[in-house]
Amino acid sequence: MATLQYILKRLTLMIPTFLLVMVIIFLLVRFLPGDPALAIAGDRASDADLAAIRDRLGLNEPTWVQFWLFLTNTVQGDLGTSILMRTEVLDVVLQRLPTTAFLTVYAVGLSVLIAGPMAFVAALNRGRWPDTVIRTVFQVGLSMPVFYIGLVLLTFLAAQLRWFPVGGYGEGFVSHLYHLFLPAFTVALYTSAIILRNLRSAIIEVLDAEYVQFARAKGLPNRMILGRHVLRNALISTVTLLGLSIGNLMSGTLVTETVFAVPGLGRLMLEAIFARDYPLIQGLTLTFAVLVSLVFLLTDLFQSSLDPRMRLS
Amino acid sequence: MKRTVMVAALAAATALCTPAMAQERGGTLKFARYDGSRLIDPIYADRNPDIWMVGSLFDTLLRTGADGSSVVAGLAESYSVSEDGLSVSLTLRDGVKFANGSDLTSADVVFSLDRARNPDLSPWAGLLGSIKSVAADGNTVTISLNNPDPTLLSMLATFNTGIVSKAAFDGAEGATDQEKSAAIFASASAGVGSGPFFMCDFEQGASMKFCANDNYWRMGSDGKALPYLESVDFEIIPDDATRILKLQAGEVDVAEFIPFSRVSELEADQSINMNLYPSTRIIYSPINTRDTRADGTPNPLADPKVRQAINYATNKEALIGLVLQGAGKPMTSPLMAAATPMSTGETPLYSYDMAKAQELIKEAGVEPGTEITLTTLAGSADDSTIFAALQQMWSPLGLKVNVEQVDGATRGAKNRSGEFDIHTYGWVNDVNDPSQVVGWLGYHPTRKAVGTGWNNDEFNGLFEAAAVELDPAKRAEQFAKMQDIYAEAAPLLFMYETPFAVAVSKSVEGYVQTPLGNNIFDEASVNR
Numbered sequence: 001m002a003t004l005q006y007i008l009k010r011l012t013l014m015i016p017t018f019l020l021v022m023v024i025i026f027l028l029v030r031f032l033p034g035d036p037a038l039a040i041a042g043d044r045a046s047d048a049d050l051a052a053i054r055d056r057l058g059l060n061e062p063t064w065v066q067f068w069l070f071l072t073n074t075v076q077g078d079l080g081t082s083i084l085m086r087t088e089v090l091d092v093v094l095q096r097l098p099t100t101a102f103l104t105v106y107a108v109g110l111s112v113l114i115a116g117p118m119a120f121v122a123a124l125n126r127g128r129w130p131d132t133v134i135r136t137v138f139q140v141g142l143s144m145p146v147f148y149i150g151l152v153l154l155t156f157l158a159a160q161l162r163w164f165p166v167g168g169y170g171e172g173f174v175s176h177l178y179h180l181f182l183p184a185f186t187v188a189l190y191t192s193a194i195i196l197r198n199l200r201s202a203i204i205e206v207l208d209a210e211y212v213q214f215a216r217a218k219g220l221p222n223r224m225i226l227g228r229h230v231l232r233n234a235l236i237s238t239v240t241l242l243g244l245s246i247g248n249l250m251s252g253t254l255v256t257e258t259v260f261a262v263p264g265l266g267r268l269m270l271e272a273i274f275a276r277d278y279p280l281i282q283g284l285t286l287t288f289a290v291l292v293s294l295v296f297l298l299t300d301l302f303q304s305s306l307d308p309r310m311r312l313s
Numbered sequence: 314m315k316r317t318v319m320v321a322a323l324a325a326a327t328a329l330c331t332p333a334m335a336q337e338r339g340g341t342l343k344f345a346r347y348d349g350s351r352l353i354d355p356i357y358a359d360r361n362p363d364i365w366m367v368g369s370l371f372d373t374l375l376r377t378g379a380d381g382s383s384v385v386a387g388l389a390e391s392y393s394v395s396e397d398g399l400s401v402s403l404t405l406r407d408g409v410k411f412a413n414g415s416d417l418t419s420a421d422v423v424f425s426l427d428r429a430r431n432p433d434l435s436p437w438a439g440l441l442g443s444i445k446s447v448a449a450d451g452n453t454v455t456i457s458l459n460n461p462d463p464t465l466l467s468m469l470a471t472f473n474t475g476i477v478s479k480a481a482f483d484g485a486e487g488a489t490d491q492e493k494s495a496a497i498f499a500s501a502s503a504g505v506g507s508g509p510f511f512m513c514d515f516e517q518g519a520s521m522k523f524c525a526n527d528n529y530w531r532m533g534s535d536g537k538a539l540p541y542l543e544s545v546d547f548e549i550i551p552d553d554a555t556r557i558l559k560l561q562a563g564e565v566d567v568a569e570f571i572p573f574s575r576v577s578e579l580e581a582d583q584s585i586n587m588n589l590y591p592s593t594r595i596i597y598s599p600i601n602t603r604d605t606r607a608d609g610t611p612n613p614l615a616d617p618k619v620r621q622a623i624n625y626a627t628n629k630e631a632l633i634g635l636v637l638q639g640a641g642k643p644m645t646s647p648l649m650a651a652a653t654p655m656s657t658g659e660t661p662l663y664s665y666d667m668a669k670a671q672e673l674i675k676e677a678g679v680e681p682g683t684e685i686t687l688t689t690l691a692g693s694a695d696d697s698t699i700f701a702a703l704q705q706m707w708s709p710l711g712l713k714v715n716v717e718q719v720d721g722a723t724r725g726a727k728n729r730s731g732e733f734d735i736h737t738y739g740w741v742n743d744v745n746d747p748s749q750v751v752g753w754l755g756y757h758p759t760r761k762a763v764g765t766g767w768n769n770d771e772f773n774g775l776f777e778a779a780a781v782e783l784d785p786a787k788r789a790e791q792f793a794k795m796q797d798i799y800a801e802a803a804p805l806l807f808m809y810e811t812p813f814a815v816a817v818s819k820s821v822e823g824y825v826q827t828p829l830g831n832n833i834f835d836e837a838s839v840n841r
Contacts, residue, residue, distance in 0.1 A: 034722025041436065042359050043725045044753065044760065049436070050729075084351065085517050086495050092517070151554055159558040166559040167550055169519075261550040261559070263519035270551075271518060276722050 080279035110188035167261030243299030355475035371475025398461030419449035681711030688736035
């Protein structure tokens with residue numbers, strides 16, 4: 001019951017956030033030089049044509065009228081019609097959302113699978129060679145730009161060795177896993193480097209804690225100490241970090257989806273900005289805001305289940 | 314040694330077999346594009362990724378001949394122009410069908426042409442402004458004109474006069490013509506066009522598929538109907554490097570818009586034909602010719618001598634080397650690519666001459682240290698190179714060149730408002746006639762001579778006269794005169810022409826991109 005109340009309260013608190021996001025993005029796109037009419041009609045159109053298109057799109061209305069329409073329509077679940085795609089923004093977003101969601105979850109999953117065991121190995125061998133090797137390798141992953149690592153992986157693993165396809169999304173779950181492996185792995189290299197650093201030092205800290213020494217003294221088997229006491233306590237700060245990096249990952253899809261030719265929300269956002277597709281930019285920004293907020297909420301819920309001291313209030 | 318001989322013998326045997334082998338039929342061509350189509354409709358296509366695909370789905374009454382400038386029979390098997398030039402009658406080919414098997418009739422032609430010339434619908438209606446009415450009688454279509462129009466026959470071979478099915482539009486959902494068109498497009502209907510292909514699958518912004526039209530009327534070299542291919546699969550891959558990798562990995566057969574810096578590397582690849590198709594693409598930079606800048610300060614570039622000076626001071630060959638790795642040539646006509654009909658000029662315009670440039674700048678009395686801003690596209694490697702080169706090339710003139718990087722939409726807005734000194738730009742002809750590009754670059758009423766503000770009465774008068782001149786020789790004279798005037802006035806920094814760089818797998822034959830940019834799959838085949 002307390003949990004439900006907490007969730008409701010958090011959801012209510014999100015409303016002002018979304019309102020703020022809407023105001024900012026609405027004004028931001030209108031401050032950009034160039035407008036959708038120009039993007040539709042092209043450089044060659046006459047000024048009269050442009051004026052007519054602006055009129056048709058309602059861009060000649062006062063700004064506050066436009067915002068009021070945006071707000072009231074959004075509340076009713078209508079994000080408007082994309083100028084670029086000539087279809088409902090909501091339809092386009094829902095069509096692309098699974099691709100980006102798949103890629104993000106895949107990348108997070110790989111990050112955890114890579115960083116988790118490595119962090120344990122490094123922490124348990126603190127200061128010895130496995131620790132040094134792991135930290136050096138992941139430092140490289142952290143210091144190279146994602147698009148560059150992506151291109152290197154594409155060149156060797158896809159174009160030359162042909163182990164993976166160069167781009168695309170595929171059809172069906174297994175095919176998605178196969179097609180999105182390289183983009184997910186590329187992103188995971190970066191994210192796992194961040195997680196590894198954090199998790200490693202958290203584990204080290206916990207290993208030195210008195211309750212772990214007590215558990216050892218008590219004669220508990222090593223597996224139980226690591227699983228029940230060390231991992232659980234070390235995970236608390238890592239989960240927060242993971243939640244934050246999912247937010248990062250979503251903005252990162254703008255680059256990843258372009259390099260790996262994945263038709264998801266990130267690439268759509270890029271196209272929308274270049275075409276000054278106001279409704280689509282607004283709809284996508286709002287979608288990202290909702291997704292990130294939900295991820296943060298989930299993170300907090302997960303954290304409180306890990307640590308009873310973190311009361312839901 | 315022995316192995317080499319055997320390989321040679323095998324190669325010889327294969328070479329002997331080839332002519333006897335039947336034309337390869339069937340299969341799918343996989344094509345990696347830089348950008349996707351949004352709406353492929355003859356009249357609503359307004360971006361190159363749309364325009365360049367129209368011809369695959371929609372046939373036109375006439376076609377451009379193999380020489381690139383003549384017109385030959387298309388859906389109309391013959392045509393005749395009346396003596397006064399005020400009427401054109403065309404006889405339709407018998408038995409032509411749309412891709413879904415329904416007959417293509419003269420009623421469809423009237424519907425399509427009326428739609429194409431309706432200024433409320435088509436942004437291209439101006440190209441058909443001379444048409445008074447279109448009437449049908451049995452298999453004959455008669456086009457009556459308000460005034461003689463030297464471009465009409467070329468226009469009937471241009472994408473915007475592609476023939477659409479009246480029945481498809483009558484039956485489509487939507488209140489307006491554009492809504493109907495969008496609905497037909499979204500449903501990937503076979504019943505709307507009679508081109509060699511019809512669109513059988515479409516995912517906005519991601520992929521697109523063309524399937525062969527079994528009812529297409531043109532015959533292949535094997536005596537059976539075109540096209541040879543069963544389908545063409547398009548995938549949108551905006552990233553240049555990924556597009557190339559995709560081709561090298563054999564996942565696609567064609568990758569378009571290869572950056573010129575990668576051309577020589579791909580030329581060395583044994584499995585790839587690196588094609589540089591001749592184009593009508595010109596890269597130039599409009600110069601603001603107004604007396605004052607948008608902010609009210611005096612504009613040094615208002616003086617034609619200064620514009621001539623920077624043209625002389627620009628070493629085009631060096632630019633071509635730097636930006637295109639040599640795969641281009643300097644502009645020879647100030648108003649159009651050399652491949653455009655009626656272009657004049659055999660030698661590069663404003664060949665590099667620093668002494669002359671310095672003399673001109675002195676005559677104009679430009680103070681050393683005068684600042685000029687070059688507006689370039691952010692993220693464009695070509696534009697960054699151009700800026701760095703021009704900054705150096707113009708410094709002996711005492712000009713200080715600053716850069717302002719913007720995105721495409723901002724650049725377009727600046728061109729329109731006149732808030733620029735010089736900015737990079739490009740053009741590809743959409744029609745096989747100089748009137749479009751000349752109207753764009755020089756005729757002030759169109760769009761203030763590509764936003765430069767240049768306004769020359771003699772030029773404008775010649776342009777209007779050429780629009781109704783039926784005598785090809787006289788018309789060519791008028792265009793020659795316009796080119797002379799424009800070159801002298803130099804409202805542009807004249808730069809270079811570039812080919813279309815398309816990398817094609819060796820297994821593909823017969824694919825071409827025309828000088829207008831159109832992607833032609835009619836006679837393409839894959840041999841796997």
